[in-house]
Amino acid sequence: MRAFVLLASAAVLVFSLGSFLSDASQSRPKLTVEPDPSFAEGAVSNHRHPEVDSDVFLYINHWRNSLPHEGHGGLIERDILTPGDPLKPPQKGAVLKYLKAYERAVLQPRTNTMPFKSDREQVFFYVMAGTGRVEAAGKKVEVGDGFAVVVPAGLEYRLFNPSDEQLEMILVVEEVPAGFTPNTEISVGSYHDSVPDVGMHWAHIGRGFVYDVPPKFVNPMGFAAVSIDNFDIAQPHVHGPGCEEVWCQVKGKSLLLFGNRLFEQEPGEAFLIPPNRKVPHSSINHTREHMLWLYLGNRHDKK
Numbered sequence: 001m002r003a004f005v006l007l008a009s010a011a012v013l014v015f016s017l018g019s020f021l022s023d024a025s026q027s028r029p030k031l032t033v034e035p036d037p038s039f040a041e042g043a044v045s046n047h048r049h050p051e052v053d054s055d056v057f058l059y060i061n062h063w064r065n066s067l068p069h070e071g072h073g074g075l076i077e078r079d080i081l082t083p084g085d086p087l088k089p090p091q092k093g094a095v096l097k098y099l100k101a102y103e104r105a106v107l108q109p110r111t112n113t114m115p116f117k118s119d120r121e122q123v124f125f126y127v128m129a130g131t132g133r134v135e136a137a138g139k140k141v142e143v144g145d146g147f148a149v150v151v152p153a154g155l156e157y158r159l160f161n162p163s164d165e166q167l168e169m170i171l172v173v174e175e176v177p178a179g180f181t182p183n184t185e186i187s188v189g190s191y192h193d194s195v196p197d198v199g200m201h202w203a204h205i206g207r208g209f210v211y212d213v214p215p216k217f218v219n220p221m222g223f224a225a226v227s228i229d230n231f232d233i234a235q236p237h238v239h240g241p242g243c244e245e246v247w248c249q250v251k252g253k254s255l256l257l258f259g260n261r262l263f264e265q266e267p268g269e270a271f272l273i274p275p276n277r278k279v280p281h282s283s284i285n286h287t288r289e290h291m292l293w294l295y296l297g298n299r300h301d302k303k
Contacts, residue, residue: 040278048260053259053260053278054259054274054276054278054279055089056258056259056261056271056274056279057092057261058089058091058092058093058094058095059089059093059095059258059271059272059273059274059279060093060256060258060263060265060269060270060271061079061080061081061092061093061269061270061271062080062266062268062269063078063079063080063103063104063268063269064078064268065092065093066078066079066080066093071105072105072113072116072123072171073113073114073115073116073157073158073159074107074111074112074113074114074116075105075106075107075113075159075169075171076105076106076107076108077103077104077105077106077171078103078104079093079101079102079103080093080102080103080104080170080248080268080269080270081093081094081095081096081102081246081270081272082094082095082096082101082102083096083097083099083100083101084096084097085097086244086272086274086275087274087275087276095272095274096244096272097244098174098219098244098298098300099172099173099174099219099244099298100121100173100174100175101171101172101173102170102171102172102173102246102248102270102296103170103171103172103173104168104169104170104171104268105125105168105169105170105171106166106167106168106169107130107132107159107160107161107166107167107169108161108166109161109163109164109165109166110161110162110163110164111161112158112159112160112161113158113159113160114158115156115157115158116156116157116158117154117155117156117157118153118154119153119154119176120153120175120176121153121173121174121175121176122150122151122152122153122173122174122176122182122217122218123150123151123171123172123173124148124149124150124171124172124173124174124215124223125148125149125150125151125169125170125171126147126148126169126170126172126223126250126294127143127144127145127146127147127148127149127167127168127169128145128168128169128170128250128267128268129145129165129166129167129168130144130145130161130163130165130166130167130168131143131144131145131161131163131165131167132144132159132160132161132162132163132167133159133160133161133162134149134151134157134158134159134160134186134188135157135158135160136151136155136156136157136158136185136186137155137156137184137185137186139185139186141186141188143188146190146191146192146225147188147189147190148187148188148189148190148191148209148211148223149186149187149188150183150186150187150211150215150217151186152182152183152184152185152186152187152215152216153176153180153182154182155182155183155184155185155186157186170248170250170294172296174217174218174219174221175218176218177218180218181216182216183213183215183216185213186213187211187212187213187214187215188211188212188213189209189210189211189212190209190210191207191208191209191210191224191225192207193210194207194208194209194210195207201234201235201237202232202233202234202235203228203229203232203233203234203235203285204226204227204228204234205226205227205228205229206224206225206226206295207224207225207226207227208222208223208224209223209224209225219244219298219300220298220299220300220302220303221244221296221297221298221299222296222297223294223295223296223297224294224295224297225250225292225293225294225295226247226292226293226294226295227290227291227292227293228254228283228284228285228291229285230285230287230288230289231285231286231287231288232284232285233282233283233284233285234282234283234284235282236257236280236281236282237280237281237282238273238276238277238278238279238280238281239273239274239275239277239301240275240276240277240301241275241276241301242275242299242300242301242302243273243275243297243298243299243300243301244272244275244296244297244298244299244300245272245273245295245296245297245298245299246270246271246272246295246296246298247270247271247281247283247293247294247295247296248268248269248270248293248294248296249265249266249267249268249269249270249291249292249293250267250292250293250294251267251289251290251291251292252267252285252287252289252290252291252292253265253266253267253287253289254283254284254285254286254287254291255283255284255286256271256281256282256283256284257280257281257282257283257284258271258279258280258281259279259280259281265283
């Protein structure tokens with residue numbers, strides 16, 4: 001008798017659950033257009049809808065996915081992010097609206113570049129690893145891990161690597177419009193010399209670059225080194241039109257909440273947040289390792 005009661009109860013439970021799922025399925029609105037991405041609390045559905053959600057795979061890229069080319073007097077360069085449409089990228093990594101290039105650049109051991117200058121572009125270098133020297137207009141500066149160098153348009157410069165290790169850098173290029181007056185000397189700085197700004201977006205510990213000469217950019221942009229403490233997570237948040245924000249991992253391997261996907265981000269990999277107010281991003285340090293990112297904020301929405 002007890003077994004019969006248990007079986008009967010189970011049958012009622014299964015029937016009730018089936019009825020609930022059937023009713024829920026019938027009451028669920030028929031979707032024609034998904035006005036919000038699936039992360040939004042007030043979205044029509046909490047399911048993924050690839051035809052509406054941004055394809056975040058197009059917005060994150062590693063330099064290993066591109067072929068090497070020579071540039072800037074002899075650097076070996078590989079694209080990370082390239083010019084394209086930040087709302088509808090034509091291919092992976094083609095997301096830059098305001099900048100000309102975002103690359104990884106390497107100068108091999110015991111080598112140097114040829115003298116190089118461009119009247120139409122200026123360059124930001126961030127040293128990820130190695131040591132070297134920059135020379136321009138009679139100024140000679142030793143650089144290493146955590147240093148940044150801004151080379152203005154029209155200034156001839158050379159990079160030297162006298163060590164036995166390669167000099168590895170992130171290289172960002174912006175074009176110079178007619179009528180812009182660039183600086184007349186390079187700007188050199190390091191985030192190691194700055195006071196940390198703690199607590200932005202819950203967990204970011206930001207350090208700006210302290211330059212010997214304030215750089216003069218064409219774009220309303222700035223750079224910083226950002227870390228996150230062990231087992232901490234940044235606030236998921238979105239950006240809108242006019243914001244060209246790029247995060248490049250330079251130390252450690254993190255987790256990245258990006259849209260409704262979870263990635264592993266490693267050094268040399270960068271992502272741009274789609275400027276559509278629909279894709280949250282949040283970096284997570286899930287390890288005991290030191291984590292560091294190079295942050296680029298090109299804020300045309302705040303100029």
